[in-house]
Amino acid sequence: MKKGIYLLGLGVLLLLCMDLQAKVRLPHFFSSNMVLQRDMPIRVWGKADKNEVISVALNGSVQTAKTGKDGIWRVELPAMKAGGPYDMQIESAEETIGLTNILIGDVWVCSGQSNMEFGLNNVINAGQEIAASTLPDIRLLNVPKNMQSKEQFDLEPCEWTACNPQTSPLFTAVGYFFGKELQPEIGVPVGLIHTSWGGTDIETWTSWETAVKTNDTYKKYAGKDQEKAMGYSMDNIRLYKEALKKDKGLVQKWYVPAYKTKGWKTMAVPKVWEAELANEDGIVWFRKTIDLPAGVTGKKARINLGAVDDEDLTYVNGVKVGEMNFWMPNRSYEIPAGVLKGGNNVIAVRITDTGGLGGILGKAKEVYLEIDGQRYSLAGDWVYKPSVVTSMYKVSGISPNSFSSLLYNGMVHPLIGYGIKGVIWYQGENNAGRAYQYRTLFPAMINDWRQQWGYEFPFLWVQLANFMAVEDQPKDSDWAELREAQNMTLSLPKTGQAVITDIGEAFDIHPKNKQEVGKRLAKAALQVAYGQPVLGEGPVYKSMKVEGEKVILTFGNVGDGLTTSDRNRYGYVNGFSIAGADRKFVWAKAYIDGNKVVVFSEKVPNPVAVRYGWSNNPYDDNLVNSAGLLASPFRTDQWKGITEK
Template identity: 60%
Template sequence: MKNYLKPLLAIGFLFVTMLAHATVSLPHFFSDNMVLQRDKAIKIWGKASPKEKVTVRFNGVERQVVTGKDGMWRVSLPAMVYGGPFEMSIKGNRNNIVLKNILIGDVWLCSGQSNMEFGLNGDLTGKEEIRQSKNSNIRLLNVPKTIQTSETYDIEESSWQECGPATTANFSAVGYFFGKKLQADLDVPIGLINSSWGGTDIETWTSWKASMNNEEYAKYAGQSVEKALGYATEDLDQFKQSLENDPAIKEKWYDPETKLKGWKKMRVPKSWDGEFKDEDGIIWFRKKVELPKGTEGMPGELNLGPIDDADITWVNGTKVGATDFWMANRNYKIAPGILRAGENTIMVSVKDNSSVGGINGEPEDVYLKVGDKNYPLAGEWDYKPSVTSSGYGFSKWGTGPNSFASLLYNGMIHPLVGFGIKGVIWYQGENNAGEAYRYRKLFPNMIQDWRGQWGDEFPFLWVQLASFMAVEVVPSESEWAELREAQNMALALPKTGQAVITDIGEANDIHPRNKKDVGIRLAHSALHVAYGKDVLASGPVFEKMERQGNQMVLSFTHIGSGLSTQDGSKYGYVKGFAVAGEDKEFVWAQAYISGEKVIVWSDQVENPVAVRYGWANNPIEINLVNSDGLLASPFRSDDWKGITAGNLPDGH
C-alpha cells in the first residue's frame, strides 16, 4: 500500500467512527411505556458524540448537558409525583428521540432463579389470569439472559411493554401477581423489571467487588473477572456460536450412511463423567436396535427420559424430535415408514449449556415402543463429542452462568444501576441449599452490594424456600431447613421482608405452580416494609423459650391479635414440632396454643433442651399462623452444627 494512502484511510476510518456515534442514544431500558420511580430524582443517561450538547425535556422540566470525551451524558430530573402518561424528548445535534406513554409510579426489580423466572402461563390460574391481565397501569420489562465477564453499559435488546394478554404469558408469575396486588391496593402505576435465570447461584448475581467478601473469591483481589477466569465474553460468544451451529449437523452425523470414526462407549442413562465430567458442549450418542420382521413401517414411540440440557434426535436419519428444556422428559413419536425390520439407528445430539450434561433418567425411562412391545435401550451407547468447552479453553470453569461470580450481575443487573427503583423482590436459594451455612453471609452480602451500587437502602423482599421432596418420616437434618434459617437471619438487615410459603410447595416439583399466593404474600410484606401500612410484616416469629418440667413454652412476636392454626383446629393443635434432650436426638412432639404461647412436649423426652419447628425439606403440614393468617417460618432453638457448615464449592 502507498504510504501516503495510510493517513487518508485512518482519517476516513475516524470520520466513519464519529458518524456512528454522532446520534444520541439510550440504553434499552429507557423506552416507550416505561415507568419512572416517583418521589426520587430521575436519572437519565446515554451516549452521543464527544462534547455534544444534549437536551432532555420531561413533564415540564428541561435539562441540558454536554457529553464528556467518552461521549457519555447523564442528567438528573427532580423527584415527581405519580401520574402520566407523559412524553420525553432527548435531543442532540443530529437527532431527537421521543419516548411515549411514560408513567411515573413505583418500579420493582424482580430477580432470582427459576421460581422467579417461572412464567404466568405455568401458574395454576395462568390461563384465565392472562386473559384478564390487561392493565395499562402495570408495565413489564424482561431483561434478556446474558453472561458477561465485565460490567456492561446496557442490557441486551428489550423494551417496556404494557401489561396485557400479549405480554404477560412469559413474564414472571410471581412478579405479575406482586405488581397486580400493589397496583390495586395503592392505585399508582407499577413497573416490573424481571431479571432472572433458572438454576443459578447467588454468587453469579453479586458484583465482582462485593465477591471479594466471599472467601472462595478473595484470593482474586486485584484481578478482573476475565483475568481470574482466563477468558472473556468474546471467547464465550465464539463457543456459543458453535453450540448454535453444530458442525456435526453440516457433516450429517445423523445419517447412518455417514462414515465416522472415533466412537467410544458410555452407559446410558447417566450424566457425563470421566473425561467429560466438567465439559459443556455437544456430545452425540448412537444406539443400534434390532427389530423383528413385521415391524417395518410401523409407527413407534421413543422415550429417553430427561436430558440435560437440550437434544435433537433422529431415527434412521430422520429427525423425530428436539427439546430445548432440561427438565422435560423426551417422548418422541416416530411416524410410519421410518422404522424397519432389522437394524435401526438412533442418534441423539445432547447439548449441555452448563453444569453436568447427559441422558439422565432411570434405565426404565429409556426404551423404544413399537406396537405393544417395549425394546429397552439402557446400556452401552456409542458416543462422540462434537463441540466441547475444553476445545475453547474453558475446561477449568465451564461456560454457564454459575461458572464464576458476577457473570449475571455484569450484564443483567449492573446496566440497571441508577435506574430508579422502589425495591427488589428475590426468589432464589434452591441452588445454594447445599451451602446453606455460607448463605448466611452470601445473601446479606448481595443485598448490601445492590443497595451500595444504587446508593439507596431500598426495601428488599424475598421468598423463603417452599416445601420440596418427600415428607420425612422421622425428624432429620435438612439442607433446605438450614437455607431457610439463613434467609431468616437476613431479616436482621433494615427494610427487609420475607414471604413464607411452606404450605404451597410440591413434593415432586421444585417449581410449585401456585405463584399467585407467593406474589400476594410478597405484596403483603411490601405494604408494611416499603409503604408503612398497618399490617403485619410476617407470620409469628420465634422470640424465646422457657422450660416448665418436660414442656417447652414458646413466645413469639408478630402475632397481631393472637395465634391460631391455619386449618382452624378448635383445640389449637400445632403440627411440625420436634424436641430433643442433651443427646440431640429429635422426636416428633405434641404442641398446642395457649393464649399467646405455644406449649410443646413429648413423653419420650423427659428433659428437653431444644425445639425445632418445620425443620425439614418438606414441612408442608406446619400450620401456626398469626391473626393475619401468615405462616410462622420454620425455626430451631438450638445452634448445633448443621450439615452444611463449612461446605465450600469445588475449585474456587
C-alpha cells in the same frame, strides 16, 4: 480514475465511521414501554461522541449534558407522580431518539436462581393464566443471561414490553404473580425487571468490591482487578456466546427432514449426555425418525419428551411445535393437524445446556408421540451432533459459579442508577450446603446492592420451600439451616420474606404453585414497602420458658391470634421436636394457648430446646396467624449445625 474512486470510497467510509461514533446510544433498558420510578429524580444516561451535547425531554422538562472523554452523558429529570403514558425525546445536534408509551410507577427487580427464572408457562393452570395476562398497567423487562469479568455499561439486547399473552409466558412466574397481586392494591403502574439464572450461588450476584471485603474466599484478592484474580480472560466466553447466537444448526436447517445426518453419532434417549459429551455445555441437536401407519396422516397429535436440561426447541417434520427455556419441567407439545404423515416422520430437538448435566433426562415411558390416544415410544436410539459446545472455544467448566460477581457484572451492574422501588429475591437452594456462610453472604449482598444504588430500598425474598423425602425422625438439615440464615437476615431494615414450606413438592425442586408465592410476596411488600396496616408475614418466634416438662413459646406478628392452617378444633400444632440436655430430638406434641404454643413429650421430662419445621421437608407445619400466613421454621437452641465449619 481508480485512485479517485478509491479516495471517494475512503471518504465515504470515514464519514460513515464518524456518523457511527456520533450516534447517541442508550442502554437497552431505556426503551419504549418502560416504567420509570415515581417520586424520585429520574436519571437517564448513555453514550455519544465526546463533547457532544445531549438533551432529554420528558413531560415538559428538559435537561442537557455534555459527554466527557469517555463519551458518557448523564441527566437528571425532576421526580414525577405516577401516571402516563408519556413520550421521551433524546436529542443531539444530528439526531433525535423518541421513546413512547412510558409509564411512571413502581419498579421492582426480580432476581435469584431457577425458581425465579421459572416461567409462567410452567405453572399450575398455565394456559388459563397466560390467557388472562393482558395487564396494561404492568410492563416487563427480561434481562438476557450474561457472564462478565468486568462491570458492564449495558445489558445484552432487550427491551420493555407490555404484559400480555404474547410476552408473559417466558417471564418469571413469581415476578408476574407478585406484580399482578400488587398493582391493584397500590393503584399505580408496575414495572418488573427480571434478572436471574438457574443453579447459581449468591456469590455470583455480589459485586467484586463487596466480595473482597466480606467473603473469606476472596479477601486475598483485595486490591486486585477481578480478571487478574481469575487468571483468565472472558474473551473466549464472548466468542462462544456469539457462536451460540449464530447456531449453524439453525442456519443450515438441521431440523428439516431432507437434511442428511451422515456422520452423526448415536445416543440412547432418555439419558444425560455427559457419557458421550463429558463436561460439555452448549447446543446439541438430536434427531429421530419414526415410521407411522398411514392412518395418522393429517391428524392432530402430541409429542412428550419428559424432562430436558436446560432448554429445548422441538420440530416435527420441519415444523416448530414448541420450546421451553427452563430446565427439567416435562415437555409436552401439540402437533397441528397436517404435520404427521404415514411412513417416516422426523423429530428434531435442539437442546441448549448452560451448565452441569444436559440432554433429555426423563423416564423412557415419558418420551412418546400420542395420536388418538395411542402412544408410540420415542425412547431408544437417536442421532445427535454438537453445533456449538464449550470445548470448541476452550471454555469448558466455566460457569456463573466459577468466580464471584460474574452475573452481577453483566446482569445487575448496568441497572445501577435506574430508579427502583425494591427487589424480590428467590435463591438459596444452591447455597444450602454452606448455609452457615449464608448468614454473612446474604446480608452482604443486600447491603451491597443498596450501597450501589445509593438508597435503602425494600428487599423481600422467598424462603426455601419444603423439598425432598419426609424424614421419619428429627435430624439435622442443611435446608433448615439455610432458612435460619434467611430468618436472621430479617434483622436488616426494610426486609421481609414469604414462607412457603406448605406448597413445595417433595420430588421437584421447582414447585409449580407460583401463584401463592407471588401473593405472599405482595403481602410482604404492602407491609414493608408501602407501610400498609396488613400482616405481611406469619408468626415470629420471640421467646421460650420451661415449666416442668413443658416449653412455653411466645410469638409476635400474630394478628388476632394464633391458629392452625387446617383449623383443627383441637388446636394441635404439627412440626415440633423437643430435646433435653443430651441434644437428642424427638417429635413433640404441641397446642395453642392464646398467643402461645405449649410443647412437650413424655420422652423428654427435662426439656431444654425445641425446634419447629426443622427438616428439609416440613410439609405438614400448620402454625399460622390470623392472616393465614405460616410461621417460619426456627429453633430455640444455638447448637452447632451441620454446615458450620
